[in-house]
Every structure is written in structure tokens, then in C-alpha cells.
Amino acid sequence: MTNKPVRVRFAPSPTGPLHIGGVRTALYNYLFAKQHGGKMILRIEDTDQTRFVPGAEQYIIDSLAWCGIQFDESVVNDGPFGPYRQSDRKSLYEQYSDELVASGNAYLAFDTAEELDALRKAAEQEKKTFIYNAETRKSLRNSLNMSKQEVIDRLKDNEPYVVRFLIPEASEVVMNDLIRGQISVRTETLDDKVLFKSDGMPTYHLANIVDDHLMEITHVIRGEEWLPSLPLHVLLYEAFSWEKPEFAHLPLLLKPDGNGKLSKRDGDRLGFPVFPMEWVDPKSGEKSSGYRESGYFADAFINMLALLGWNPGTDQEIFTIDELIAAFSLERVGKSGAKFDPEKTKWFNHQYLVQKSDVVLAEQFMPFLQEKGVEVNPSQVEKVVGLVKERVQFVKELWEESYFFFVAPSSYDEQVVKKRWKENSGAQLTDLAQVIQAVDPFESAAIDEAIKNHITANELSMGAVMNALRLLLVGAAKGPHLGDIMAIIGKEETLKRIENGIKILG
RNA sequence: GCUCCCAUCGUCUAGCCUGGUCAGGACGCCAGGUUUUCAUCCUGGUAACAGGGGUUCAAAUCCCCUUGGGAGUACCA
Secondary structure, eight states: OOOSOOEEEEOOOSSSOOOHHHHHHHHHHHHHHHHTTOEEEEOBOOOOGGGOOTTHHHHHHHHHHHHTOOOSBOSSSOOTTOOOBGGGGHHHHHHHHHHHHHTTSEEEEOOOHHHHHHHHHHHHHTTOOOOOSTTTGGGSSBGGGSOHHHHHHHHHTTOOOEEEEOOOSSOEEEEEETTTEEEEEEGGGOOOOEEEOTTSOBOHHHHHHHHHHHTTOOEEEEEGGGGGGHHHHHHHHHHHTOOOOEEEEEOOEEOSSSSSBOOHHHHHHHTSOSBSSOEEOTTTOOEEOBHHHHTOOHHHHHHHHHTSSBOOSSSOOOOOHHHHHHHOOGGGBOSSOEEOOHHHHHHHHHHHHHHSOHHHHHHHHHHHHHHTTOOOOHHHHHHHHHHHGGGOSSGGGHHHHHHHHHSOOSSOOHHHHHHHOOTTHHHHHHHHHHHHHHOSSOOHHHHHHHHHHHHHHTTOOHHHHHHHHHHHHHSSSOOSOHHHHHHHHOHHHHHHHHHHHHHHHO
16 A cells, blocks of 8 residues: 555436446445545546537536545546546546557557447357457457557548457456455456547546556456456556556445345336435436435435445444444445345434434424425424424424424224214213313423323223324324323413314314 | 456345454334334344355365356447
């Protein structure tokens, strides 16, 4: 490991929304950078102009901001190593491509895409894979097989060409991965990847190495899908005689059912979001749900993601972002893919919801109340939220557990009526209403005491009376302590509900 | 097909490097308890070292094979 200041980058391609696997990669980069007092860089890798999706770059920026992942240098937050969008760095790459050709590490190839396609198809017919390598490159149309003059003539004729990396023959590439340890591959199995495309843009492989070098990236933390191209990247660093960064390839996020990499489609198919924020495809108009819109807290979402593939080695599961920064380490990132569990994500959200103050929750609950046409003062909502927050996972579920604080029951749960409403219930509650009427001040403890005394004095059944009372006040067999409910809705409303209920149920 | 990576409860995982605790925790599920209801909460339970060979007094742990899974295999990233 070097002792240079840590610089890591998250380098997405703006070809669509960022899914949770990408968010996790960004998160691990962020945690690593923060822990080491280093810099976190966002670099947009848009070297493929054919895959440009409008809005994707902004989506990436916005959703990471929602997650609380901040960048020290990015397309919107310029720094000393910019620009941070590869299309804006276009003019930079050709010289490096040329340098590799000049040093004999790369060559020009004039094969057309159609020719190569045909070759691949033919190979496939024989159950083989066409590889542009030592075996085949000698019989293809490239500068290795041409005289200098022929190459010059073709260039003069503006014949399209690509630059391919010349994979060294018969040697072993030995690589180190911070998570997996040493990995080695024989160069015979590698192919001469295109570094520079005929459209004047570099491929990912070239741009990524050049930019990581120029931006002085010290640690490349990326998804495991990049592991197969690590040998190429290592060879590229060696061809340039550049110092390589450390590499860490993160295990993949797998779909909850069956196998395979988690993909866009899985989310709405299985009923949970795969994106941090809602995304509307600009072409099809198709909508994909997001964690933010589904009611997840950003900190709960991040906490859940952090534990998916990494663990602290202790029993702690709830972490603030600062605790994550302090505890994170690449050494404790697992090697195997993790199936994403939507249920546990909800549990995390519940944990965070309960921890939030009543003031904050009331504030977030207000819009839902307004939507229901309920008018209440904030302090009232705070009290209600405090009483019911343990019962829900999401703010939006608060209504279902607390509507009876705001509106009188319009109907009574049939099952409960059957079970709790007896012939004498009406008479008992009429008497009880008298007792309640007399309570002053109208506070939970005082109400409880009055009711208890009344029940004891008259030798009534606590369960029978209270359950019937709950039915009239709530309309169902649910809700917090009855004394608390009555105190909050007030004496007048309490009596009204009792009277009204007796009228209906008899 | 080929190359590379991976393999502990249904899921996330600890334990593996430095062999020797009934293989630990969490989510889920089930049961019991608390409670005037429901939920929370508390207690308990369910459930795993993929298989086979070695090495060793002793293997989840070290080695090999098999099987299974994943990724990559574009002038995409």
C-alpha cells in the first residue's frame, strides 16, 4: 500500500438510473475515503455516446445526495483534476493511445465490426469463441500484418480503425485484490481489447486507466463484474509504466429469489424498489419505484446497504454514518454475493423510525393528515405519533394506526362486535359515561383511576368494559392505551363516541 | 464452451488466516409471557458448515477433486 493521500472514485456510466448495487459501491468508496481522510471523486464515464440517457447523470447525482454520499470532486463540484466527465476529457485520451502504439504495446486494427461479427458467429457454430489474440491476430487486418506504408495509405484514405492492446504472449499476470487476495491468469486466455474506438473515443478500459492515473486514484473499489478485466487493466498500467492503484472487487448483489445479479426488473416484479429514487424512463415513460418515494429513510437505507456484504465483526447492526465510517474496513467485506432481503430493509426502517423524535415524525406525518382532510395542531400530532410509532415501519402507515385520534369511527369491526359487544354492554357504558363525564382534569391517569374505581365498586369485568369501550372509541380492537386515547381526543369527543356507539350497537 | 470468482440456518452473516467452544448473532417464522384490545416488548424454539477424498490425535477451519452458483467473454460500461 502506498502512503499517498487516499483518493477513490465512483465512476458510473449515465446509461440509466443507479441501482442499489451501484449505491453500495459508492457507499463503500465513501466510507473508505472518509475513514482515511481521503477524497471521494465522482467521475462520469460516458465514452459510449450511443448509450446516453437524458437525465441519468442528474439522477445519479441527486440520488447519491439523498443518500448523504458527498463528493469532494465531481461534475458539479469541480476540483484540481477535472473535468470529471469523460466526454469532456475526450481530447486527452488519443495521445495515450498513440503512446501505446509507439511503444509497441498496441496496434491499429482495420477489421470492420461486420467482419468480426462474422468471425464470432462462425466460431460459435463450431462451439468455440472467437478471440482476437496471438492465435488469430496474425490473420486479421491490422498493422501487425502490414507494411508501414500500407498503414499510412489506409490512414490517408480515412479508413476507420481501432487501436487494440497487444496482449503479451505466454506469460502470467499476477494481480492482487484487497478482498480476494492473489489472482493469476495466463495471457493466452486474454484478448486484444479495443482501447480506442473508430469514433474517436476511448473505450472504458483506456479511459479508466488514464483517468485513474491522472486523477491520482489510490484505491479502485468497484463491482465484481470488473474482475475479469482486471488483468487487462494491470497490463495497461505496466505498459504505461505507471504505478497501479490498489484494487478491491465487491461481491455482487443478487436477486432475492433464484439466482443472478439483481436487475432493474426484479424490483417491481417482487414488490420492492431497486432504485434509491423513483425513475421515469425518458423514452418509454416507464416508472420504477424508489426507496425515497416508498417511505424509506435515507439513513436506514444506507445502514441496510452497508451491512449487505460487509459486517463489523460485532453484533452491532444499527450504525450512524459516522459509526460506519469509523468501523468500515475492506478486510471485512465478504467474498460471496449477497441476496438482497426486502424484509430486513423494512426492519431497519422501523428501527430508525422508532429512534426519530416525535417532533420530526409529526412533521413528516402532517402531509398525510392534510391529505385526509384532518386539521390538527402539531403538538397533538406529536403526542399521537409518540403513542403509535412503535407499531409501524413507515411514516405513511401511521395513519392506519392513529386515524381514530382524528376521526370518529364510522363503522365497527364486525368480528369485534361479535366478540366484545354483549347485551349488557350498552347499559354498562351508559353508566361509565357518567363516570367519565365527572373526570377533571381530563388526563390519562385520572381517567384510568376513575374507570378502575367504578369497575371495582360495581364488580364489573375490566376486560368486558374496556374492550367494549375500545370498540366504541376506536371502531376496532386495536390502538394504544385507552386512557391516552381519551385524554387526547378530549372529554367531549369521548362522550360523543360512546353515545353514538350505543345508539348504533344497542 | 472458455477464463476468473465464490460456497455456514430460508435470508444477511460471525467463526476460517493463527485447526480443538452443544457452530454465535440478526431478519423471518413458530410458541409462551406481559397487556383492558392490537401492536410493541421480553423469553424460548425452528433452522446451516454442498458432497467426496486426503493431512491430523482432532477439520466449518488446511489441501485436492466433484457438484452447485455467479461474473466476464462488444468499436458497453
